[in-house]
Amino acid sequence: MSTPTVADAPQRGFFGHPRGLSTLFFTEMWERFSYYGMRAILGYYLYFAVAEGGLGIPESTALSVVGVYGASVYMTGVLGGWLADRVVGAQRAVFYGGCVIMLGHISLALPGGVATVVLGLVLLVIGTGLLKPNISGLVGGLYGENDTRRDAGFSIYYMGINLGGFLAPFVVGTLGEKVSWHAGFGAAAVGMALGLVQYLLGRKNLGSAGRAPVNPLPAGHKGRVLGRAAGLAAVFIVVLVGLSVSGVMGLGGLVNLISLISAVLPIVYFVVMLSSKQITKIERDRLIAYIPLFLATALFFLLFEQQPNTLANLAEADTDLNVLGFVIPASWFQSINSLAIILLAPVMAWLWTKLGERQPSTPQKFVGGLFFVGVSFLWVVLSKFVVGDEKHLPVMLALVFVIMTVGELMLSPVGLSVSTKLAPKVFASQTMGLYFLAPAMGQGLGAQVVKLYSVDNQQVYFGIVGVATIGCGVLLLLASKSIKRYMHGVN
Numbered sequence: 001m002s003t004p005t006v007a008d009a010p011q012r013g014f015f016g017h018p019r020g021l022s023t024l025f026f027t028e029m030w031e032r033f034s035y036y037g038m039r040a041i042l043g044y045y046l047y048f049a050v051a052e053g054g055l056g057i058p059e060s061t062a063l064s065v066v067g068v069y070g071a072s073v074y075m076t077g078v079l080g081g082w083l084a085d086r087v088v089g090a091q092r093a094v095f096y097g098g099c100v101i102m103l104g105h106i107s108l109a110l111p112g113g114v115a116t117v118v119l120g121l122v123l124l125v126i127g128t129g130l131l132k133p134n135i136s137g138l139v140g141g142l143y144g145e146n147d148t149r150r151d152a153g154f155s156i157y158y159m160g161i162n163l164g165g166f167l168a169p170f171v172v173g174t175l176g177e178k179v180s181w182h183a184g185f186g187a188a189a190v191g192m193a194l195g196l197v198q199y200l201l202g203r204k205n206l207g208s209a210g211r212a213p214v215n216p217l218p219a220g221h222k223g224r225v226l227g228r229a230a231g232l233a234a235v236f237i238v239v240l241v242g243l244s245v246s247g248v249m250g251l252g253g254l255v256n257l258i259s260l261i262s263a264v265l266p267i268v269y270f271v272v273m274l275s276s277k278q279i280t281k282i283e284r285d286r287l288i289a290y291i292p293l294f295l296a297t298a299l300f301f302l303l304f305e306q307q308p309n310t311l312a313n314l315a316e317a318d319t320d321l322n323v324l325g326f327v328i329p330a331s332w333f334q335s336i337n338s339l340a341i342i343l344l345a346p347v348m349a350w351l352w353t354k355l356g357e358r359q360p361s362t363p364q365k366f367v368g369g370l371f372f373v374g375v376s377f378l379w380v381v382l383s384k385f386v387v388g389d390e391k392h393l394p395v396m397l398a399l400v401f402v403i404m405t406v407g408e409l410m411l412s413p414v415g416l417s418v419s420t421k422l423a424p425k426v427f428a429s430q431t432m433g434l435y436f437l438a439p440a441m442g443q444g445l446g447a448q449v450v451k452l453y454s455v456d457n458q459q460v461y462f463g464i465v466g467v468a469t470i471g472c473g474v475l476l477l478l479a480s481k482s483i484k485r486y487m488h489g490v491n
Contacts, residue, residue, distance in 0.1 A: 017156065019202075020142050021157065024139050027098070027199045028164070030192060031101065031135075031192060035164075036168040038105060038188040044181070045185075063451075064447040065255060068443065069124070070439075071259070071447065076129025077132055083229075085213055086225075087217060087225065094131050098199065100124075105186070108188075109188075111182055133436075142207075142209055168334075171187055172191075178329065259444040262443070263444060266438070270291065278424075286486065292483060293366055301441075301446070302445055303404075303469060308334065316330035318392055321394065337405050344409060345409060361480065361491060363484060364480055366411055367474075369412070370476065375466065376401075378466040379396070379400050415435060
C-alpha cells in the first residue's frame with residue numbers, strides 16, 4: 001500500500017516529529033494491545049474444559065485454529081491495501097478496520113460458543129487486513145521525500161507496536177485466566193475502542209496523507225465494486241459461520257481449507273509473475289533468487305508463530321508457574337518477544353552499522369534467522385532434559401522466546417527490505433503483497449504441523465522440527481553464492 005508524502009500535516013509536536021505520529025503511535029499501540037492480548041488467551045479458551053469456562057475443543061484442533069487465524073490476517077492484508085489505494089483511502093481504511101476489529105473482540109467476549117468465536121475471528125481477520133497494511137503507509141506519508149527524520153519516525157512507531165504487545169498479556173491475559181475468558185476478550189475490545197477514540201481526536205493532525213485513494217477507481221465503477229465487495233463479504237461470513245456451526249465443515253475442515261489457500265496463493269503469484277512478458281531477464285533472475293528467501297521466511301514463521309499455540313500450551317500445561325509463592329499467568333510469556341525486541345533491536349542495529357561492509361549478505365542473514373529459530377526449539381528439548389520428569393523452569397522457557405527474537409531481528413526486517421529490491425518494476429506493489437504471503441504460508445502450514453504436537457511427545461516434536469529447520473538453514477547457506485549471483489548486485 002502506498003501513500004504519497006505531504007507537507008500539510010503539522011510537522012512538529014511529537015518529540016520533534018510530525019504531530020500525526022502521536023496519533024498513529026497510539027492507534028497502533030492499542031490495536032496491537034488488543035491483538036496480542038486476544039492471541040495470548042485464544043488457545044486456552046478454545047481447549048479448556050467447559051467447566052473451566054472454555055469450549056472444550058480438542059487441543060490439537062484449538063492450536064491449529066490459532067495458527068490459521070494468523071495466516072488469514074496476512075492474506076487479507078493484500079486486499080486491505082488494494083481497497084485503500086483504489087476506493088476509500090488509507091485514513092478511512094484504518095478507521096473502518098479498527099471498528100471491525102472492535103466488533104470482533106466484542107463477539108469473542110459474548111458467551112455464544114463456537115458461533116461467536118468464528119464470527120469474532122472472521123471480523124478480526126477482515127478488520128486487521130484493513131488497518132494493518134495502511135497505518136504503516138500513513139506514517140511514511142507524514143514526511144517529505146527527503147526528510148531525514150523518516151527512519152527515526154518509523155523506529156518510534158514500531159516502539160508503539162512492541163509497547164502494546166508487551167502490556168497486553170499482563171492485562172488481557174490476567175483477566176482471562178483469573179476472572180473469565182470473556183472478560184479478557186472484553187478488555188481487548190476496550191483497548192481497540194480507546195485506540196479509535198484517540199484516532200478520531202488526532203486525525204486532523206494527519207493532514208491529507210491517505211485521505212483519498214492514490215489510484216481511485218473510475219467514479220462509475222466505484223459503487224458497483226463496493227456493492228459487490230460488501231455482498232461477497234457478507235455471504236462469505238454467513239456461509240463460513242453457518243458451515244462451522246452446523247458441523248458441515250467444522251473447525252477442523254476450516255483449518256484445512258485455510259492451510260490449503262495459504263499454500264496455493266504464493267504459487268499462483270510466482271507463476272503469474274515469472275511467466276509475464278513485461279519483466280526483463282535480470283528481473284526474472286532476481287525473482288528466482290527471491291523464491292528460496294520466500295520459502296525460508298515461510299519456514300521461519302512456521303516456527304516463530306508457534307508462540308501462541310504450542311509454546312503457550314507448554315507454558316500452561318508443563319511449566320512450573322509458582323515463583324516465590326506467586327502463580328504466574330501462563331499468558332504472561334507472550335510479552336517476552338516484545339520486550340526482547342525493545343531491548344535487542346538497538347543492539348542489532350548497532351552491530352550491522354559496526355560491521356559495515358563486513359556484515360553478512362542477505363541470504364546469510366536469512367540463514368541466521370533459521371538457525372536461531374531452530375535453536376529455540378532445541379532449547380525446549382534441552383530444558384526438558386535438565387528438569388527430567390519435572391515441569392519446565394520459567395526462566396528456561398522464557399529463553400526460548402528470547403532466542404526466537406534474535407532470529408526475528410536477523411530475518412524479518414531484512415526480508416521486507418530485500419522484497420523491495422528484488423521486485424520487478426511492473427510488480428513492485430504486488431511483490432510487497434507477496435512478501436506478506438510468506439508468514440501466511442508459514443502459519444497456514446504450521447497449523448497442520450502443530451497437530452503432531454502434544455505435551456507428552458514435546459521432545460520429539462521440538463527436536464525434529466528444530467533439527468529440520470537448522471538443516472534447511474545449512475542448505476540455504478550452501479546455496480547462498482548461487483542466490484547472490486541471481487540477485488545481480490542486490491545485497
